[in-house]
Amino acid sequence: MIPYDLIRKKQQGRAHTPEEIRFLVDAFTGGNLPDYQLAAWLMAVYFQGMTIDERHGLVEAMIGSGQRLDFSHLDGYVADKHSTGGVGDKVSLVLGPLVAACGVYVPMLSGRGLGHTGGTLDKLDAIPGFRTGLGLDTFQRLVAEVGICIMGQTDDICPADKQMYALRDVTATVGSIPLICGSIMSKKIAEGIRGLVLDVKWGSGAFMASLDEARTLARALRETGEAFNVDTMIRITDMNQPLGRAAGIWCEVQEAVEVLEGGGPDDLAALSKTLSVDILRLAGIDHPDQAVEEALSSGRAREKFDEMVAAQGGDVKALTDAVMHRPAVTIPLKAPRSGCLQAVDTYACGLSLITAGAGRRRQDDGLDPSGGFILEVKIGDEVQAGEEIGRCFGADRGKVEAAAGELAATLSWGEEKVEPPRLVVE
Amino acid sequence: MIPYDLIRKKQQGRAHTPEEIRFLVDAFTGGNLPDYQLAAWLMAVYFQGMTIDERHGLVEAMIGSGQRLDFSHLDGYVADKHSTGGVGDKVSLVLGPLVAACGVYVPMLSGRGLGHTGGTLDKLDAIPGFRTGLGLDTFQRLVAEVGICIMGQTDDICPADKQMYALRDVTATVGSIPLICGSIMSKKIAEGIRGLVLDVKWGSGAFMASLDEARTLARALRETGEAFNVDTMIRITDMNQPLGRAAGIWCEVQEAVEVLEGGGPDDLAALSKTLSVDILRLAGIDHPDQAVEEALSSGRAREKFDEMVAAQGGDVKALTDAVMHRPAVTIPLKAPRSGCLQAVDTYACGLSLITAGAGRRRQDDGLDPSGGFILEVKIGDEVQAGEEIGRCFGADRGKVEAAAGELAATLSWGEEKVEPPRLVVE
Numbered sequence: 001m002i003p004y005d006l007i008r009k010k011q012q013g014r015a016h017t018p019e020e021i022r023f024l025v026d027a028f029t030g031g032n033l034p035d036y037q038l039a040a041w042l043m044a045v046y047f048q049g050m051t052i053d054e055r056h057g058l059v060e061a062m063i064g065s066g067q068r069l070d071f072s073h074l075d076g077y078v079a080d081k082h083s084t085g086g087v088g089d090k091v092s093l094v095l096g097p098l099v100a101a102c103g104v105y106v107p108m109l110s111g112r113g114l115g116h117t118g119g120t121l122d123k124l125d126a127i128p129g130f131r132t133g134l135g136l137d138t139f140q141r142l143v144a145e146v147g148i149c150i151m152g153q154t155d156d157i158c159p160a161d162k163q164m165y166a167l168r169d170v171t172a173t174v175g176s177i178p179l180i181c182g183s184i185m186s187k188k189i190a191e192g193i194r195g196l197v198l199d200v201k202w203g204s205g206a207f208m209a210s211l212d213e214a215r216t217l218a219r220a221l222r223e224t225g226e227a228f229n230v231d232t233m234i235r236i237t238d239m240n241q242p243l244g245r246a247a248g249i250w251c252e253v254q255e256a257v258e259v260l261e262g263g264g265p266d267d268l269a270a271l272s273k274t275l276s277v278d279i280l281r282l283a284g285i286d287h288p289d290q291a292v293e294e295a296l297s298s299g300r301a302r303e304k305f306d307e308m309v310a311a312q313g314g315d316v317k318a319l320t321d322a323v324m325h326r327p328a329v330t331i332p333l334k335a336p337r338s339g340c341l342q343a344v345d346t347y348a349c350g351l352s353l354i355t356a357g358a359g360r361r362r363q364d365d366g367l368d369p370s371g372g373f374i375l376e377v378k379i380g381d382e383v384q385a386g387e388e389i390g391r392c393f394g395a396d397r398g399k400v401e402a403a404a405g406e407l408a409a410t411l412s413w414g415e416e417k418v419e420p421p422r423l424v425v426e
Numbered sequence: 427m428i429p430y431d432l433i434r435k436k437q438q439g440r441a442h443t444p445e446e447i448r449f450l451v452d453a454f455t456g457g458n459l460p461d462y463q464l465a466a467w468l469m470a471v472y473f474q475g476m477t478i479d480e481r482h483g484l485v486e487a488m489i490g491s492g493q494r495l496d497f498s499h500l501d502g503y504v505a506d507k508h509s510t511g512g513v514g515d516k517v518s519l520v521l522g523p524l525v526a527a528c529g530v531y532v533p534m535l536s537g538r539g540l541g542h543t544g545g546t547l548d549k550l551d552a553i554p555g556f557r558t559g560l561g562l563d564t565f566q567r568l569v570a571e572v573g574i575c576i577m578g579q580t581d582d583i584c585p586a587d588k589q590m591y592a593l594r595d596v597t598a599t600v601g602s603i604p605l606i607c608g609s610i611m612s613k614k615i616a617e618g619i620r621g622l623v624l625d626v627k628w629g630s631g632a633f634m635a636s637l638d639e640a641r642t643l644a645r646a647l648r649e650t651g652e653a654f655n656v657d658t659m660i661r662i663t664d665m666n667q668p669l670g671r672a673a674g675i676w677c678e679v680q681e682a683v684e685v686l687e688g689g690g691p692d693d694l695a696a697l698s699k700t701l702s703v704d705i706l707r708l709a710g711i712d713h714p715d716q717a718v719e720e721a722l723s724s725g726r727a728r729e730k731f732d733e734m735v736a737a738q739g740g741d742v743k744a745l746t747d748a749v750m751h752r753p754a755v756t757i758p759l760k761a762p763r764s765g766c767l768q769a770v771d772t773y774a775c776g777l778s779l780i781t782a783g784a785g786r787r788r789q790d791d792g793l794d795p796s797g798g799f800i801l802e803v804k805i806g807d808e809v810q811a812g813e814e815i816g817r818c819f820g821a822d823r824g825k826v827e828a829a830a831g832e833l834a835a836t837l838s839w840g841e842e843k844v845e846p847p848r849l850v851v852e
Contacts, residue, residue, distance in 0.1 A: 007598040011472065036465035040597035043469035046437065171466035172433040 003027065003037045010044040018057035025061035029160045035167055042164075042173040050178035055220060056227050058178065062186035065160035067136065069192035071105060074144060077283035078105040079195035079231075081275055082188055084180075084217070085117035086205045087350040088242035092120045092150065093256035094272040097304035099279045100147035101295040102288075107143045107191045108150040109157060113367075114360050116205065116350025118252065121152050126250045126325060126369035130314030146311045147304065158186045175207065181220040185228070195231040195282035197275050198222075202425070203240035205346025211236070211425065231282045236425040237271060241344040241379050244268035245390075248358040248372015250325035257319055260302040267378070267423050274424055327370040327393035331404045335383040340417050344379060345410040352410065356394045356403035368395045373407055380420035429453070429463045436470040444483035451487035455586045461593055468590075468599040476604035481646060482653050484604065488612035491586035493562065495618035497531060500570060503709035504531040505621035505657075507701055508614055510606075510643070511543035512631045513776040514668035518546045518576065519682035520698040523730035525705045526573035527721040528714075533569045533617045534576040535583060539793075540786050542631065542776025544678065547578050552676045552751060552795035556740030572737045573730065584612045601633065607646040611654070621657040621708035623701050624648075628851070629666030631772025637662070637851065657708045662851040663697060667770040667805050670694035671816075674784040674798015676751035683745055686728040693804070693849050700850055753796040753819035757830045761809040766843050770805060771836040778836065782820045782829035794821045799833055806846035 001023045009016065016024075024041065027033035050058070071078040081095050096106050110132075113119035121132045132151045134142070142149035153162065161183050168174045188196055198221050201207070202214035218234045225232025244265040246255040258264035259272055273292050280288035295301040306316045318324045353359035358371030371394030383389055392404040427449045435442065442450075450467065453459035476484065497504040507521050522532050536558075539545035547558045558577045560568070568575035579588065587609050594600045614622055624647050627633070628640035644660045651658025670691040672681040684690035685698055699718050706714035721727040732742045744750050779785035784797030797820035809815055818830035 004596060004598060011469070011598050034596075035460075035462040036593060037597060039462035039465040040469045040599065043437070043466045043473075044598075047469075047473045167462060170430060170460075171463060172430060172437050172470075173466065 003033055007037060007041045007044060010041055010048055013048045015051045016054050016057065018053065018060065021054060021057035022061040022064070025058070025065060025160050025164075029065050029163055038164070039167060039171045039173075042168055042171060042176070042179065045179060046173050046176040052223055052227075055178045055181055055224055058182040059186045059189065059224055059228065062158045062160045062182055063190045066158050066190065067156045068190045069107065069136070069140060071107065071140070071143065071192045074105050076103050076105050077195060078107065078193050079197070079279045079282060080106060080108050080188060080191055080193045081197045081199065081279065082184055083199040084201050084207055086201045086239035086243060087116065087118065087346050087353075088244045088247035088252065089118065089201070090120075090123065090244065090252040090256045090268070091199065091272050091275060093123060093253065094259045094268070095276050095279070096148045096150055097260060097308055098272065098276045098292060098295055098301040100308070101300040101304040102280055102285060102291045104147070104279055104283050105143050106148040107139065107193065108148065109153055109187060109191055110150055111153065112360070112363075114363060116347050116359070118247065118350075118353070118359070120150060122367055123249055123253050124150060124314075126253060127309055127314040128318050130309060131312050134312070142311050146307055148308050149312065150308070151312070153187065157190045161186055177217050177220055180207075180217060181224055185221060185224045189228045189230055193230060195233075195279060196225055197233045197235065197278045197282070199275060200234060200236045201239035202236055203238055203346065203421070204344060205242065205350060206239035233278045233282055235275060235278065238421045238423050238425065239346060240421045241346055242349055242375055243271065245374050245376060246372060247349065247375070248353055248356070249367060249369040251372040251374065253319070257302070257305065260296065260305055262296050271423060325370040328395050329397045329400045330391050330393040331400055332388050333373070333375070333390040333392060333404060333408060335385055335387045335389050335413070336408065337413055338383065338385045339413040339415055340382045341377050341379050341411060342414045342416070342418050343412040348410040349407060352403045352406035355399060355406055356392060357396060357399050358394060370395050371400075373403070375407070378420060380418050382417070429459055433463060433467045433470060436467055436474055439474045441477045442480050442483065444479065444486065447480060447483040448487040448490070451484070451491060451586050451590075455491050455589055464590070465593060465597045465599075468594055468597060468602070468605065471605060472599050472602040478649055481604045481607055481650055484608040485612045485615065485650055485654065488584045488586045488608055489616045492584050492616065493582045494616045495533065495562070495566065497533065497566070497569065497618045500531050502529050502531050503621060504533065504619050505623070505705045505708060506532060506534050506614060506617055506619045507623045507625065507705065508610055509625040510627050510633055512627045512665035512669060513542065513544065513772050513779075514670045514673035514678065515544065515627070516549065516670065516678040516682045516694070517625065517698050517701060519549060519679065519731075520685045520694070521702045521705070522574045522576055523686060523734055524698065524702045524718060524721055524727040526734070527726040527730040528706055528711060528717045530573070530705055530709050531569050532574040533565065533619065534574065535579050535613060535617055536576055537579065538786070538789075540789060542773050542785070544673065544776075544779070544785070546576060548793055549675055549679050550576060550740075552679060553735055553740040554744050556735060557738050560738070568737050572733055574734050575738065576734070577738070579613065583616045587612055603643050603646055606633075606643060607650055611647060611650045615654050615656055619656060621659075621705060622651055623659045623661065623704045623708070625701060626660060626662045627665035628662055629664055629772065629847070630770060631668065631776060632665035659704045659708055661701060661704065664847045664849050664851065665772060666847045667772055668775055668801055669697065671800050671802060672798060673775065673801070674779055674782070675793060675795040677798040677800065679745070683728070683731065686722065686731050688722050697849060751796040754821050755823045755826045756817050756819040757826055758814050759799070759801070759816040759818060759830060759834060761811055761813045761815050761839070762834065763839055764809065764811045765839040765841055766808045767803050767805050767837060768840045768842070768844050769838040774836040775833060778829045778832035781825060781832055782818060783822060783825050784820060796821055797826075799829070801833070804846060806844050808843070
């Protein structure tokens with residue numbers, strides 16, 4: 001096969017064979033296809049798309065570039081959740097221990113935050129001693145022993161995706177649905193799971209700005225999951241405002257723990273439960289709603305979280321230590337006028353976290369674990385001028401002040417009463 | 427300016443400023459823009475196109491990457507011709523000396539053959555001693571002294587185009603009209619010419635397969651020429667069959683000399699005269715038709731060719747030496763049936779030259795100067811079964827036999843009488 005001919009084929013809108021896609025992925029991963037040729041091909045894919053069969057060929061090739069885990073020896077259902085990302089989304093920290101407490105095994109390979117989105121690993125890294133860089137052997141052992149392990153991608157799982165993503169990131173080809181689908185599904189399927197719940201976010205803080213785009217991605221993800229015999233459940237959920245009240249690093253860990261203790265913000269608790277019930281339903285567990293409620297009210301979900309933290313070397317006492325990552329600077333956020341919150345520029349909320357020091361512009365940026373914000377208002381809420389509606393915090397006064405200004409500017413106020421957006425759309 | 431943002435801008439179909447295009451070209455040429463980012467941008471240009479202003483920015487930036495010649499000190503009009511390429515097109519070899527004999531200065535920077543198309547330099551290189559790799563000083567001196575010099579691109583003229591073309595060539599982005607326009611016009615304008623005749627080929631052996639595409643390219647070329655104050659004349663001409671009878675290396679030199687001596691195939695002679703008259707008209711020469719006829723019939727055009735050959739170190743006697751590059755093997759081509767020639771796959775004719783050894787698959791392939799074919803029939807001609815309609819020749823029997831088979835397969839025969847295609851469409 002000649003790379004030029006394959007670029008030309010995709011450029012003309014013709015479909016590749018699985019062999020052609022495997023050839024491209026393998027040649028690139030093996031250093032036998034120059035990155036300028038893959039870059040041209042990726043841009044052609046951006047414009048011409050991919051058929052179902054091509055997407056499956058891509059997923060197959062990416063899985064084949066590394067190791068595929070096997071948990072078939074375990075005595076229970078093995079499942080995971082993936083979210084397409086947003087601001088304040090700490091559902092993984094709740095859902096993982098919660099479904100593990102209900103008997104589902106959760107091998108969760110997570111990512112770090114970049115740009116406006118946060119990442120589960122950054123939050124776990126803020127727990128003193130917690131190790132997110134384990135070997136695959138340890139990962140598999142902890143999944144079997146504890147029921148859950150959350151760690152970072154390793155070079156053994158889908159190395160092709162890592163290399164391709166690095167190229168997509170600098171060639172403006174990240175936002176292509178078949179490539180997004182390939183990237184998500186190859187990594188999840190390689191985890192050796194039987195069930196997968198996908199939380200596709202739509203809205204001002206999501207990669208899919210419109211509901212239509214979110215539905216197109218959801219369809220692609222579902223088709224791919226089914227083709228690889230993974231029980232796949234898709235939810236399309238709201239990211240037109242931050243999820244929960246807290247966004248940042250340590251404040252998100254604290255909020256996740258609140259939900260595990262039966263409290264926390266309504267939206268975060270509701271979404272965490274919905275997605276957990278979905279997983280239990282895939283697992284064939286009877287009365288999944290009751291099981292979830294019982295795991296929370298009994299304290300077993302909260303205990304499972306501690307168990308996971310301890311198993312991964314983390315200091316469990318830190319979770320209840322009031323001075324842990326206490327921000328040096330806190331600036332209150334006040335309502336600039338009386339009225340109703342009409343809309344939130346959630347993407348800009350995420351960027352304000354970078355300003356505060358709690359987000360990354362580039363992959364090698366450092367993070368301030370004490371940084372973040374609390375936003376007490378939701379779309380549709382009515383406030384009085386001057387009322388405190390939240391706060392920004394972190395280690396550096398200048399950064400926090402700038403972030404507070406940016407955050408305030410993300411909120412649109414008006415006279416008119418607006419309906420709150422639906423949290424779980426479908 | 428951030429390269430990522432510029433890729434994204436073009437991907438979304440928004441127009442660049444001239445500064446943005448200059449930034450991309452300069453950064454790439456200076457080694458400050460990785461080729462994978464330019465490759466992604468080129469593919470985005472392929473899909474989204476460019477506005478007039480963007481095209482002019484591209485031409486300006488490419489010219490600015492090198493030297494721009496100046497012939498304003500000369501006492502006459504300075505002009506050149508460019509063809510988009512095809513099979514059997516040896517018009518430059520005729521037109522250059524012909525218009526130079528009429529007093530027009532011709533600084534002609536030419537190219538080599540690649541794929542199905544031939545190149546003027548390869549033909550001149552077949553003249554023993556002829557040097558096509560002169561310095562720009564010698565080039566300018568010979569243009570002034572002889573009236574014409576034909577040589578290869580140098581690194582001093584539009585180096586950005588050379589680098590970008592090398593990348594386009596391996597990323598399937600050669601066939602983009604704004605990029606074709608930028609590549610052609612930057613090099614021609616940098617020659618320091620006042621007038622330019624462009625021969626845009628359309629048909630089965632041209633880069634523009636349809637008349638519509640050819641017209642689109644022609645429009646882009648004309649607009650750019652006008653924007654840079656170059657008198658620009660465009661012809662759209664037929665490439666649905668080889669031009670003239672001969673295609674290859676030395677056989678094309680011989681056929682060009684035949685036309686300069688007042689003979690040669692009708693189509694080649696007619697097109698050479700039409701384009702020469704166009705240049706003389708741009709130059710403001712009175713009665714350009716008569717001037718062309720007179721330069722041919724008087725022998726002055728033929729003498730100018732010898733003068734050019736001698737000035738560039740070539741052996742003039744070789745042109746009349748009957749054994750020069752005489753092919754070791756000649757295989758006659760016979761009509762497989764009685765009937766009318768309906769169509770020619772001219773692209774495949776060009777590829778058969780590669781098989782014969784007289785064309786290049788890759789830039790570093792060697793050439794057999796004795797290789798080529800003569801095709802005596804034109805679309806619309808009627809033949810009897812078994813009648814000799816041409817011949818294939820070259821140094822290697824196996825190659826020539828294979829080429830003859832390929833060439834025969836390019837010809838479509840039928841009962842029906844068809845009209846010959848119009849040579850000069852507009």
